[in-house]
Amino acid sequence: MTRVVIIGGGPGGYESALVAAQLGAEVVVVDSDGLGGSAVLTDCVPSKTLIATAELMTDLATAPELGIGLVDHTAPASQVEVDLARVNARVLRLAAEQSSDIGRRLEREGVRVVRGRGHLDGPERVVVTGADGETETIEADAVLVATGAAPRTLPTAEPDGERILTWEQVYDLTETPEKLIVVGSGVTGAEFASAYMALGIEVVLVSSRDRVLPGEDADAAEVLEQVLTRRGMAVMNKSRMESVTREGDVVTVRLTDGRSVSGSHCLLALGSIPNTAGLGLESAGIAVDEGGFVKVDRVSRTTARGVYAAGDCTGVLMLASVAAMQGRIAMWHFLGDAVAPLDLKKVSSNVFTAPEIATVGWSQQAVDAGEIVAEAVRLPLAGNPRAKMQGVRDGFVKLFCRPGTGIVVGGVVVGPRASELIHPISIAVAESLTADQLANAFTVYPSNSGSVAEAARRLHHPKV
Ligand SMILES: Cc1cc2nc3c(=O)[nH]c(=O)nc-3n(C[C@H](O)[C@H](O)[C@H](O)COP(=O)(O)OP(=O)(O)OC[C@H]3O[C@@H](n4cnc5c(N)ncnc54)[C@H](O)[C@@H]3O)c2cc1C
Numbered sequence: 001m002t003r004v005v006i007i008g009g010g011p012g013g014y015e016s017a018l019v020a021a022q023l024g025a026e027v028v029v030v031d032s033d034g035l036g037g038s039a040v041l042t043d044c045v046p047s048k049t050l051i052a053t054a055e056l057m058t059d060l061a062t063a064p065e066l067g068i069g070l071v072d073h074t075a076p077a078s079q080v081e082v083d084l085a086r087v088n089a090r091v092l093r094l095a096a097e098q099s100s101d102i103g104r105r106l107e108r109e110g111v112r113v114v115r116g117r118g119h120l121d122g123p124e125r126v127v128v129t130g131a132d133g134e135t136e137t138i139e140a141d142a143v144l145v146a147t148g149a150a151p152r153t154l155p156t157a158e159p160d161g162e163r164i165l166t167w168e169q170v171y172d173l174t175e176t177p178e179k180l181i182v183v184g185s186g187v188t189g190a191e192f193a194s195a196y197m198a199l200g201i202e203v204v205l206v207s208s209r210d211r212v213l214p215g216e217d218a219d220a221a222e223v224l225e226q227v228l229t230r231r232g233m234a235v236m237n238k239s240r241m242e243s244v245t246r247e248g249d250v251v252t253v254r255l256t257d258g259r260s261v262s263g264s265h266c267l268l269a270l271g272s273i274p275n276t277a278g279l280g281l282e283s284a285g286i287a288v289d290e291g292g293f294v295k296v297d298r299v300s301r302t303t304a305r306g307v308y309a310a311g312d313c314t315g316v317l318m319l320a321s322v323a324a325m326q327g328r329i330a331m332w333h334f335l336g337d338a339v340a341p342l343d344l345k346k347v348s349s350n351v352f353t354a355p356e357i358a359t360v361g362w363s364q365q366a367v368d369a370g371e372i373v374a375e376a377v378r379l380p381l382a383g384n385p386r387a388k389m390q391g392v393r394d395g396f397v398k399l400f401c402r403p404g405t406g407i408v409v410g411g412v413v414v415g416p417r418a419s420e421l422i423h424p425i426s427i428a429v430a431e432s433l434t435a436d437q438l439a440n441a442f443t444v445y446p447s448n449s450g451s452v453a454e455a456a457r458r459l460h461h462p463k464v
Contacts, residue, residue, distance in 0.1 A: 001026045002335065005126045005140035006327075007118040007279070010037020011320045012146030012311025014102050016327030021109040023335040028138055029111055030118035030128050036099040038148050038312075039320040042168040045098055047191060049091045050171075051352045054198035055416075057082065058354045061198075062391040082199045085174040092171055114138070120145075120280035123304045127280075142306050142334045145286070145294060146327055147279065149272035149312035156243035157183070163251050163265045164244050167192065170267060177201055177265035181253050183241045184269030185212040187351050190224065192267055193233060194353035203233050204261055206253055208240040213351065217364050217412045219378065219398065220357040224414070227355060227394050236261065244268070274313045291315065298341030300330035308334065316342070319349055345409075348426040350419035355395045358422035361410030361429040362400055374400040374409055379455040381415045386446035392416060397455045399425065399435065406434040406459065415448065424452050435459035 004020045006013045009031030020027045034041050060080055106113055116130040126143060128136045151166040153159055159166050165173075167188055178201075182193040185207030197203040205212065205228070212228070212235060213221040229235055240256045244266050251266045274292045281288060285304040287295045293315035300308045308330035311323030325342060332339035348360035367374045381387045381395035395415030401408045411425035428438045439456035443449045 003139060003141045004028070004144065004331070004334070005030065005118075005138050005142075006144045006146060007120075007126060008037060008146035008148055008275075008311070008313070009033075009035040009102075009113070010146060010148050010311060010323060011039050012148070012313075012323035012327040013037065013144065014106060015324035016144050016146065016310060016331045017106060017111045018109055019328045019331040020335060021111050023331065023337055025331075025335060027111045028114055028126075028140075029106065030114045030116060030126060030138075032115070032117045034099050035102045035106065035113065036095070037146075038150075038168075039323070040098045040102065041095050042171075044320050045095050046091045046171055047167065047188075047195075048352060049094050050087060051191065051195045053082065053087050053090075054195035055354065057198045057200070065391045082176065084176045084199070087199075088171045088173060119278060120284040120286075120307070123284040123286075123307050140306075142308065143284075144300075144327060144330050145276075145279065145281075145302070145307065145309040145313060146311045146323065147275040147313045148323075149274045149315075149318065151268065152270045152273050153268060154270065157241065157266075157268055157270075158244075159268060160246060163246050163249070165265065165267050167267065167269060173265075177263070179204070179263035179265070181206060181251065181261055181263040181266045182269060183244065183253060183266060184271070185209065185235075185237075186215065186269060186271065187213065189267075189269035191352050192269065194224075194228060197228070197231060197233050198354055202263075204263060205233055205235045206239050206241055206255070206261065207235065207237050210237050212237075213357070216351060216357055217359060217398070219364070219396070220359075220412055220414045223394055223396070224351075224353055224355065224357060228353075272312060272318060274315060276313055289315070296326070298329075298343075299333040299339060300326045300342070301333070306334075317344055317347060317349075319347065321349075322347055346426075346430050348422050350422065352419070355415050356413075356418035358413045358418035359411070360422055360426045361408075363410060364398070364400075364412070367400060372400075372409065373403060375403050375459060376400050377455050377458045379451055379458065381448065381451055384446070384448055384451045384454075386448050386450065387415070389446065390416070392448075397421070397451045399438075399452075399455045399459060401435045401459050406436060406461070407432050408435055408438055408456070411452075413452070417448070421449055421452060424449060 002025045004025045116128040193205040287303040294309040310326035351357040378398045398412040400410040408428040435456040
């Protein structure tokens, strides 16, 4: 029987374990911190559970416009209070339940799970050190490294777990911060800033760049920044953090230009570093880049024969969905099943702010840079009948298609539940559908997805 050993039990690890078991391999998953990994226990699942509460609060803010008056006039909708301790308890409970579900599924599929830290001793042997210091050596025909990444911190901005926090520590808060300073305006910073503001907390967002979400579609980022500032967030652009210090109950963020901002709490969202130190990668001949990320090709092979890597430790695209796909691809490849290399142009992703920003395929930046020739259309959501009924004013649908063939190559949706609305565009990109095909599929009337079809209709070239 072919023996597969997987180091790391996050989506990169457990999804590949399921594929390997399905293909008849003998599978061991070595995990140190709990199945589901950071995705389930500290990052993706907890943040989206918190955001579910924030979404309800955002919806409540439109209640008066939609004709809702609260019976108890002492508690109008704008004064509905969030009990952060209860929210956080729910977040942690759901995360733990999901982790247990994954454990049961792996057990059902016959995967052996070993608790402890794994490291490679050459390319065909993994040594596991348990919490009690005991070690176990496991021989492998193939190894998958899926050890994930951890929040980046700086010596001048050390988290204390109480008021200066990483995103892994926020769920221990039992009291609501009075004023939260979020440092970093990438996806993680923007999501937390948006969520905590919706929960009623005063938020300052410190961004080193000239706008929030520098890596996303510029039009989308502009809409988001307008909405966030209109709702009361202080967005400090071109503001590079130098240090974060705490004195008693006050935290102060100092900027490199001499300014400073103080609050009750600070959340550091400074990106991630790969968990690749001390893994014995060198002993196995596995190359890493200058940032410590494992180098892989599009079927997840490392530079060592029989050793694959998946997920955040490769830095390819730090998403749970991509980690899982890289892991599956590795197993399909090693165990001889049909496999297509990873295609990042087909990955759909979402920023869970209010409004949400979902994207797939080629971007506006790539079109502007001449990397691909594409026609673009942008349709505001405000004209959509369903959006009007729901009191939605901000957002748009943007589509990119090839000028000659009309094949849809990318899209952006900004609006409530954009993460759901992107799916038809994602199918079009994956299956190389034309704008006409996307336009001609029925949509429900009235629906926000009607705007996706309408945008596609605008890309039609009459054959006269
Ligand atoms: C705040 C936040 C929100 C996010 N939201 C989303 C989202 O909405 N959608 C999305 O797609 N992605 C999201 N992501 C990204 C997503 O969480 C990661 O891409 C995903 O966790 C990567 O999975 P992974 O399997 O590579 O690693 P991880 O999930 O980090 O799992 C790796 C596991 O390996 C374990 N491990 C490490 N070293 C060892 C060792 N030596 N031995 C044994 N075990 C080890 C770790 O403890 C961990 O349990 C978010 C990230 C953050 C920070």
